[in-house]
Amino acid sequence: MPRTTFSQAIELALSAAMAEDDRVLVLGEDVQMLRRSLFLRFGTQRVRNTPISESAMLGTALGAAMAGWRPVAEIMFVDFVTVAMDMLMNHAAKLATFSNGRWRAPLVVRAACGGGYGDAGQHEQALWGMLAGVPGLSVVVPSTPADAAGLMLAALHDPGPVVFLEHKLLSQDWLEAVGGHSRARAALDVPENGTIGEVSFPPEATPLGQAALRRPGTNLALVSVGVGVHRCLSAAATLADEGIDTAVLDLRTVSPLDREAVTELASSTGHVLVVDEDYTRGGLSGEIAAVIAERDTGARFGRVTCEGTIPYARELEREMLPNEQRIVTAAHRLLGRESRQAASSQRAR
Amino acid sequence: MPRTTFSQAIELALSAAMAEDDRVLVLGEDVQMLRRSLFLRFGTQRVRNTPISESAMLGTALGAAMAGWRPVAEIMFVDFVTVAMDMLMNHAAKLATFSNGRWRAPLVVRAACGGGYGDAGQHEQALWGMLAGVPGLSVVVPSTPADAAGLMLAALHDPGPVVFLEHKLLSQDWLEAVGGHSRARAALDVPENGTIGEVSFPPEATPLGQAALRRPGTNLALVSVGVGVHRCLSAAATLADEGIDTAVLDLRTVSPLDREAVTELASSTGHVLVVDEDYTRGGLSGEIAAVIAERDTGARFGRVTCEGTIPYARELEREMLPNEQRIVTAAHRLLGRESRQAASSQRAR
Amino acid sequence: MSAQPDLRSLYRQMCRMRYVEETVAGLWNDGLITGEMHLGTGEEATIAGVAAHLRPGDALSVDYRSTPPFVAHGVDLEAIFRELLGDAGGLDGGRAGHMHLLSPEHLAAASGIVGASAPVVCGFGLAAQLDGRGQVAVAFFGDGAVNEGMVMESLNLASVWRLPVVFVCKDNRWAVTTRSRSVTAGGLRHRARGFGLPVVTVDGRDVAAVWRAAGRAVDNARRGLGPTFLIARVERLEGHFLGDPLMQVARNTRVLTAEVAPLVAGVWSGPGAGLPVRLRSLMRLSQTIAAAMLGQVRPRKDPLMLTRGLLEASQAAALEQETRAEVAGALAAARGGKVLRSA
Amino acid sequence: MSAQPDLRSLYRQMCRMRYVEETVAGLWNDGLITGEMHLGTGEEATIAGVAAHLRPGDALSVDYRSTPPFVAHGVDLEAIFRELLGDAGGLDGGRAGHMHLLSPEHLAAASGIVGASAPVVCGFGLAAQLDGRGQVAVAFFGDGAVNEGMVMESLNLASVWRLPVVFVCKDNRWAVTTRSRSVTAGGLRHRARGFGLPVVTVDGRDVAAVWRAAGRAVDNARRGLGPTFLIARVERLEGHFLGDPLMQVARNTRVLTAEVAPLVAGVWSGPGAGLPVRLRSLMRLSQTIAAAMLGQVRPRKDPLMLTRGLLEASQAAALEQETRAEVAGALAAARGGKVLRSA
Numbered sequence A, B: 001m002p003r004t005t006f007s008q009a010i011e012l013a014l015s016a017a018m019a020e021d022d023r024v025l026v027l028g029e030d031v032q033m034l035r036r037s038l039f040l041r042f043g044t045q046r047v048r049n050t051p052i053s054e055s056a057m058l059g060t061a062l063g064a065a066m067a068g069w070r071p072v073a074e075i076m077f078v079d080f081v082t083v084a085m086d087m088l089m090n091h092a093a094k095l096a097t098f099s100n101g102r103w104r105a106p107l108v109v110r111a112a113c114g115g116g117y118g119d120a121g122q123h124e125q126a127l128w129g130m131l132a133g134v135p136g137l138s139v140v141v142p143s144t145p146a147d148a149a150g151l152m153l154a155a156l157h158d159p160g161p162v163v164f165l166e167h168k169l170l171s172q173d174w175l176e177a178v179g180g181h182s183r184a185r186a187a188l189d190v191p192e193n194g195t196i197g198e199v200s201f202p203p204e205a206t207p208l209g210q211a212a213l214r215r216p217g218t219n220l221a222l223v224s225v226g227v228g229v230h231r232c233l234s235a236a237a238t239l240a241d242e243g244i245d246t247a248v249l250d251l252r253t254v255s256p257l258d259r260e261a262v263t264e265l266a267s268s269t270g271h272v273l274v275v276d277e278d279y280t281r282g283g284l285s286g287e288i289a290a291v292i293a294e295r296d297t298g299a300r301f302g303r304v305t306c307e308g309t310i311p312y313a314r315e316l317e318r319e320m321l322p323n324e325q326r327i328v329t330a331a332h333r334l335l336g337r338e339s340r341q342a343a344s345s346q347r348a349r
Numbered sequence C, D: 001m002s003a004q005p006d007l008r009s010l011y012r013q014m015c016r017m018r019y020v021e022e023t024v025a026g027l028w029n030d031g032l033i034t035g036e037m038h039l040g041t042g043e044e045a046t047i048a049g050v051a052a053h054l055r056p057g058d059a060l061s062v063d064y065r066s067t068p069p070f071v072a073h074g075v076d077l078e079a080i081f082r083e084l085l086g087d088a089g090g091l092d093g094g095r096a097g098h099m100h101l102l103s104p105e106h107l108a109a110a111s112g113i114v115g116a117s118a119p120v121v122c123g124f125g126l127a128a129q130l131d132g133r134g135q136v137a138v139a140f141f142g143d144g145a146v147n148e149g150m151v152m153e154s155l156n157l158a159s160v161w162r163l164p165v166v167f168v169c170k171d172n173r174w175a176v177t178t179r180s181r182s183v184t185a186g187g188l189r190h191r192a193r194g195f196g197l198p199v200v201t202v203d204g205r206d207v208a209a210v211w212r213a214a215g216r217a218v219d220n221a222r223r224g225l226g227p228t229f230l231i232a233r234v235e236r237l238e239g240h241f242l243g244d245p246l247m248q249v250a251r252n253t254r255v256l257t258a259e260v261a262p263l264v265a266g267v268w269s270g271p272g273a274g275l276p277v278r279l280r281s282l283m284r285l286s287q288t289i290a291a292a293m294l295g296q297v298r299p300r301k302d303p304l305m306l307t308r309g310l311l312e313a314s315q316a317a318a319l320e321q322e323t324r325a326e327v328a329g330a331l332a333a334a335r336g337g338k339v340l341r342s343a
């Protein structure tokens, strides 16, 4: 299989879908330049620059989807979806229920997400928890080129709506755009295995709602998405050196959530550490806690999350986002809690 | 103490604050009519009708707050905040961090929330989880007239921003507006103790972040906010009749969250059932699971939540929102899980 | 497009809408329809005049005064009634209700969010433009909605892309209890012109005038000449929604006295602004109430009355009878047997 | 307000802004400043001409080209540099960075969200109006931002409430890689007029012209005559942001060839639209690149050059020397000792 970058992988999926289905459209600010190879191949009708009007853009995508087209609407950064949340959550997400399942909007909202390059908290948010909190929205966050292609294809085939989030640290296109040539010197912690990898050609769809076990392990389960998965893999290697056999589960889609995979791993390892670049109260880490508790896995739970607004200064940003150091420390704490937990659960009975 | 309705209680707090501090403003669509007694007392400068422009409204409130005023911006229903989320979450909520704590926006966003009167899912959402998910926002959801006054006062004194949510089933003003005179016949399940009660005069502030134990109990803890608290109290009475000694904790503020109160009750009862009118993945119920797991309370966890878009038909709506029946059933299931859980946690060790 | 409106068929359509709304009001008063019920009574001429130009394949994106346009666009009356009654046999299985009526077959969608019909109609319009078969998409929204950011974004987008869209702004001069003029800078015409849109203003109570203006707008859209902004002056005959407190005050002197007395008393109560400021507030409130009352005493603005006057009395009566029967029949069918929900 | 601009002090201010931005570019190129760095080079005349009319107590709400207005509004240069370097001693403790500069003392706030300066300035304006001491509030935003719903909502609100606000639309004709005209129906003047706002268009590279126009607008605002929409034609000298790929293509023939070759090759590759459609796309891209290149070869539009030409050479040189020294001094101080963050 050819080695492909994360950005190319998405383009591969998109161009394959556009070639196959005349009804796939791309619309967004600057897409004729940003997606210029698609623009060249498919022209001004199907790759459309919009004004800086995200509500109109998402509404247009929604209406077109309702009328049988398959638009991919690009909100540059997911942070900007906040100016157009109504179209997404009160309209696109509610169509299926309100129409009694008769009307669907096969709409993909594509946006860059995540931090770690010094843009600060108005441009570096994850927000997948907030989006996944809305019934009726699917939210996917690929961590590898293969999944980037596979999940984009799946999103394009889904009855929708699907939010497709690409982490800026994984996407050459965005890294280029946001960091320019300073990025080497700005010492970004780019996970290489996420930015380039093997992608089958033609790409194959990765089903929504299926987590991938990136590393097996018996003592501890790290559960994450996006760049977090790579942080977990590094931490798992470190922990393994200490004799802690650490599994890494890549959720791949925040909604639908692969509750089975989480439950299974929680039961088998007894310790779940969620590594979530989204806010502590963004919803994902809490949801995992709820899943493992509701299903009586008896697993201990801990989390490494973004605990506040992401500050600009690089060292503050580094502390705010999940990093290997924080994961390892949290893993130690989680495993160290064992005895205390046994005592307290004794008392509770 | 005089008996006061929920709506009057809020007005009491607002009028007291406005009389005391010239810098308190009220702005929103139709507020000159909706809050006509404030309008009559404080005039066109301080009670201002806005166009139907929620982003401009919140931005104006934010800017005025940054310049030293204390605006209360009314977004009629919290569902509509989605057209203006950016101002709230990317600006108001981030001001304190970005200014290194030097600049605060003492802004109150007031909105009606919640369902149970047949308006369907675009007007009946809770959304407090989504809002509480944003670092820098406080979110309060009073369940009694005393707290309505007390939390509004606290919100007005807070460095902000605070979102103040009043449940429509508790608020006469809104019930009147949304149901008109048909409401008696439409058989709404209005919790009487929430709509009228004793409020001290002058009203006293209820500190943000302090839960209230509405009913003590040793076997099971029901944790909720808003109308859910009243549903829990009914369910607790039923469960008590069966010999299940059930506590009811009213969180009162979704953010800040009274983690201590939750932990304490989880430890003492060993069983936590969250009753949350917000979406299952809205964030609150998951966060409670995380808190009790992180703190190794060893408590079992269950939840009764809104599992999807709220449908219009009354009987479907009734099933979708937490009700006494669902709470009792979930409590039975939670307590019945005991044995299974003991076995599995045995295995995990 | 014939050059003269078929007044009979337009009146017939208007009667259907009116009788449906009257029926809805009755059901709401009986507690069988729930929530905030916004009627479209007073908008019938506008809706009939526009909808008459729509063909199968054309799309409709409307606000929460949604039953009339759905009726005019050919959606089954029984399905609508059942929907509003929350019946499993309703248009949307009882899941949508009156603020979110959806009919994929008719490409018709409603929303309870002010202004939301505008972005969605752009999507319908884009689909029509890409399909290239001369379809059009029509949006209805109120005069208050033009201040919602997403509406203005949509006017721009449609204008830039020359979408086959007709934006129909139903100007009833009110947004709930607010006089729209007091919160709309520049006015509606000016506003829409700022987006490079052709603007047509029409008396929305005059069905023939609406029919002609809408015909040109729809025709232009079909021919690829882009969107039009049509301002139609309509009435709000039943207040903002059923049970509107403002209407109760305006209609019932007893309620008026009961409501106004404490307000007047309030002018002297509690610390606050000085008397002149308070009196100004009182004056504003009085003006609002007076405007609502005035709105009540102008029955000649009722579009049905106006249209009736243009027909032979016997003809009109026959149409009324026929449509009353149709609506009553649909209601009877809808209430006849509840469709049960399978668990 | 004196009737004639003080060109010396305006030029001084412009030089300060320019040298700060040049310094910032250097630091960014060295990887010491991170993120999307949007410079305001080319906007100096507009910002200086407007800021000259501001007094203590006036407020400023700006976009992500924020350093120049902060400099002109009197914020300490060392604090700005430290902020951009992420230093604990920065204006905002290094937590804000270049897109969110905040100075409560100056009532000055920046935002990285397109259009966000408009709603916030309404709040500053409302506070000023209520305070009643003749303060004003000024917003800066781009020509692309006028299509953002919240900007249009704000124009309406400010107009309706007659807020003491000046909206300065910096028209550089671009929104990232999009020609604003191609996505803005009706044009800027028309658009703003639709909100009943007085609109003034000025060559934003001509500092004297800006100074005069802004003076009138600020004066009107102070006197309670309401808001003005000021359109200032500016340049975007460094592309959208530092490292802008479009600028690299436009400036460097080698990059141009490397970038364009695969595009041209792409015209024939893979299934998709027919050749005419593809060639049209290619033409559009070429036009965009050509426009960016053209923008490069018009140095006479540089507002600093233009203003310099109005001064005596020796005077200009002295001002340049003085301000260069000031900026260099501030940088040296900022880099002198890092303020450590207490844990």
Ligand SMILES: Cc1ncc(C[n+]2csc(CCOP(=O)(O)OP(=O)(O)O)c2C)c(N)n1
Pocket: B029, B052, B054, B076, B080, B083, C065, C112, C113, C114, C141, C142, C143, C144, C145, C146, C170, C172, C174, C175, C176, C180, C240
């Ligand atoms: C985004 C949003 N804001 C506020 C509301 C509450 N609301 C419902 S109808 C209405 C007035 C709308 O006025 P207009 O557009 O003139 O329509 P009309 O009701 O007069 O037909 C308001 C404020 C809403 N539904 N959605």
Ligand SMILES: Cc1ncc(C[n+]2csc(CCOP(=O)(O)OP(=O)(O)O)c2C)c(N)n1
Pocket: A029, A052, A054, A076, A080, A083, D065, D112, D113, D114, D141, D142, D143, D144, D145, D146, D170, D172, D174, D175, D176, D180, D240
């Ligand atoms: C809401 C939002 N949408 C999109 C962006 C991405 N973005 C940043 S600057 C920009 C172009 C703005 O153009 P204009 O307003 O003309 O300002 P200029 O950059 O030309 O000064 C865009 C689209 C953003 N920051 N915020």
Ligand SMILES: [Mg+2]
Pocket: C142, C143, C144, C170, C171, C172, C173, C174, C175, C176, C180
């Ligand atoms: Mg209206």
Ligand SMILES: [Mg+2]
Pocket: D142, D143, D144, D170, D171, D172, D173, D174, D175, D176, D180
């Ligand atoms: Mg621009």
